Amino acid sequence: MEFSQIKRFHVALLLILSISFSFESSANDMYEAAVNNPERLKTDFAFDEKRKPLDILPFTQIKEGDKVLELGAGGGYTTELLSWLVGKSGKVYAHFLYKKERLENNRLSNVISLREHSLNEHAQVLAENEIQSNKLDAIIIFFVLHDIYLNKEMSDELLANLKGALKSGGTVIILDNAAKPDSGLANIGDLHRIGEHYVKSEMEKAGFVYDSQISVLRNRLDDHTKPWGDFGGLQDRFAYRFKKSNL
Secondary structure: HHHHHHHHHHHHHHHHHEEEHHHHHHHHHHHHHHHHOOOOHHHHHHHHHHHHHHHHHHHOOOOOOOOOEOOOOOOHHHHHHHHHHHOOOOOEOOOOOOOOHHHHHHHHOEEEOOOOOOHHHHHHHHHOOOOOOOOOEEEEOOHHHHHHHOOOOOOHHHHHHHHHEEEEEEEEEEEEEEEOOOOOOOOOOOOEEOHHHHHHHHHHOEEEEEEEEOOOOOOOOOOOOOOOHHHOOOOOEEEEEEEEEEO
16 A cells, blocks of 8 residues: 555544544533533432433433433433433423423423323323324333333233334333342332343343343342342342334
């Protein structure tokens, strides 16, 4: 290879690396801006050390403008982070958001609190909110999947509805309290934990493709024999990401 060719190759490589670094920095800035947004409720910041949003939000791959369904929004800690992340051009559809004061005075204008309902009638609620097929970019199920099974709200129909609402390539991100990996549903009631191998198997059976996992919420000192609450929010937790196949 002549010197001029080598020089051009090096210039092209540096340009590619520069673009890649710039894109990664921009993405990181997006997640940091959501987590550090001064408009967040001050009480939420106290949970960041245990919930690791600067790691979890990038793992979700959710970005500005996305439309996200959150199952089991609860107090709205994650709902609020998602709201600041997707911005005015995005939407967050929050199921079972009981801390409604977050939405007072149109504070989180891009959050739609779905009416209270059993997930057995979820298809109807999706239709009421004009969530048609292939509309959602992501679905979040944080620390409530074991409850969905416990309340007998999980079904093949629900999984099919969730899959149908996702765009091709859309993601489902599941965080939950880890039971012994192969214990399935044995401890969803007494310990409020679920076996992660079962979760992965059921998602794949429903047609989702396993994509990735992250270990930032893991706790090796948790042997999965005690209720999750005994660990003060630092129980062993798994984080899985699945995708709707492009095929």
